[in-house]
Amino acid sequence: MNMNNGKILEYTRFPSPNPRVELTVITYLSNGLRVKGMLAAPLGNEPLDGFLYLRGGIKNVGKVRPARIAQFAAEGFIVFAPFYRGNQGGEGNEDFAGEDREDAFSAYLLLKSLARVRDIHIFGFSRGGVMALMTAIQFPETASVVTWGGVSDMVLTYRERKDLRRMMKRVIGGTPEKFPERYRERTPLFEMEKLVPPVLIIHGVKDHNVSVEHGYRLESRLRSLEKPVECWYFEEYTHYFPPVVNRKVVEDLSKWMKNQSKRW
Secondary structure: OOOOOOOEEEEEEEOOOOOOEEEEEEEEEEOOEEEEEEEEEEOOOOOEEEEEEEOOOEOOEOOOOHHHHHHHHOOOEEEEEEOOOOOOOOOOOOOOOOOOHHHHHHHHHHHHHOOOEEEEEEEEEOOHHHHHHHHHHHOOOOOEEEEEOOOOOHHHHHHHOHHHHHHHHHHHOOOOOOOHHHHHOOOHHHHHHHOOOOEEEEEEOOOOOOOHHHHHHHHHHHHHOOOOEEEEEEOOOOOOOOHHHHHHHHHHHHHHHHHHOOOO
8 A cells, every 4th residue: 555545635615515514525545546535524623423424326326415414423433534536627537446546545535534533434325235244354443334225245236236237348358247346346345354353234135236135245244254234124205215214314314323433
């Protein structure tokens, strides 16, 4: 890993939807690339836990939403959400949990370098689920991991999402049959024995974007290894929860994270 990973190069203030939360677009280094992300920090100087927000999608699908990360910051976290390489003015090309995992690792180091940040929690939504698990494996001191509607198995994504196959073949370089190792290295299920922090799995049972089978496979693997895992399955919801429920789950998962922290 490059010694300069996570180094902050530029700050640009960004209009915030919450007057008590400051938003900043940050350019930072990730293996020599200038990558961008957004920081959301509650006003003040008091130390708070860090929250690494790993988005889903690819390119313009699933972009980081300022209101969403401000929502988590309002729960009492300093939130950083990398855009991943090649997005919103960043250098390089996004790699769908390949080399762009380095952008998540470097974002973790960036958070760690901030004076106000104490323990760091990792959150992944959708494709961000695999990024979150990979980052937690890389940094065993992580306080907790939450995966919400998260991908855990890249081959399963290829099988289920016919609409994503062309993109996956282009970005990953072929099919799971032709390049099983490329899909395996993007599937952290095979490395769960290296995972240290507790995991919370949140998944809608009617999710058609990332089937609940991803949650079940992750849960099964963690339980087989006797790793700490909690699961919140919602029978009636899809990939996206209604706003009122969503707000409640954000509050609940924030409390869960703080309960895992070493300092609360």
